[in-house]
Amino acid sequence: MADTTVVVGIDNGGTSNNATVLTLDGRFLVDQLVETPSEVRAGPQAAVEAMARSFDGVLALTGLSRDQVRAVGLDTPGPASATGVISSKGSTNFSQPAWRGHDIRGALERRLGLPVIYHNDGNAAALYAHHVHFGVDAMHRSSVSAIVGTGLGGGLVEYGRVIAGAAGMAGELGHVHVPLTDVLAPGQPVPVCACGFAGDVESIASLTAIERNLLPYWLTRFPDHPLAGEPPALAAKLVRGYGERGDEMAREVFAQQARALGALFTIAANFTDPHAYFVGGGVVETAPEFRDWFLATVREHTVLRDEQAASATFALVPERDMAGARGAALAALAAARELPVPPPLVGH
Structure with missing residues (x-):
């Protein structure tokens, strides 16, 4: 070599x-x-x-x-x-x-x-997902990626190129505000993001959101849940395992995250009309049944026109x-x- x-x-x-x-x-x-x-x-x-x-x-x-x-x-x-x-x-x-x-x-x-070429981590993962998924057609396709981790990263790719924006901060999808009517439960407080925004996607779809916003609410509805006795940071990390096993409260938590991503992708559909919507991160690095349920729930809550639904794909970020x-x-x-x-x- x-x-x-x-x-x-x-x-x-x-x-x-x-x-x-x-x-x-x-x-x-x-x-x-x-x-x-x-x-x-x-x-x-x-x-x-x-x-x-x-x-x-x-x-x-x-x-x-x-x-x-x-x-x-x-x-x-x-x-x-x-x-x-x-x-x-x-x-x-x-x-x-x-x-x-x-x-x-x-x-x-x-x-x-x-020479060093820079992207933020969400954009880099989005670029890889785009090229793996589309292969030889990558430079003729567009996509949007949402990557759920400690925060909510993401990226927009148009014809094989990452859209960086004037200041390099395009694709900061976690801080897009979404309608909460179909996301929150009745009486649930509007979640606040670590960045200070209220009601953005990261305030719901992130590990930080589980710890600060979602579990504090859902544990009031399930006060006898085993996670009620755990420190908040540990409980947030453990809830995914409960979700994989079909636990009712955990599924409520992740259903909210999926609905928030669906609301985000609905906005993306009207801004960029991409060929593909990718979801990545720990939320889908799970057992197949849970992963498929989560992606299907995102798809169900993404509102597309018939013409868009006929050409759009929903998929996972590979090898996250x-x-x-x-x-x-x-x-x-x-x-x-x-x-x-x-x-x-x-x-x-």
């Missing part, structure tokens, strides 16, 4: 970095998570060094040298600008003052001495744990080949 030219994708998270390697003809050389500590809580300098270690580690794993790398793709949680400058107000993962307004893309580029790094690699591949959009995948 001494004559192979590649790009590297690095997915930066709150606790770990995951890296992958993609050849210029579209073959991923890594088929597993390659994780190392991200060190983001130690500040920008430590975090950039951690990303450099992730870069070196995945090259060592694949037996490649640094001079075979044409470019690096990087994704991080947002909000951040299109060029990888962390929001001046910081973010959940980048909470220390030193991160506010920090150019994380530029810092990694200087450290590695290679690796989707960010792979999407970042695809973005780097586009830059490396001097194309406006990534070419179709040969394999995945």
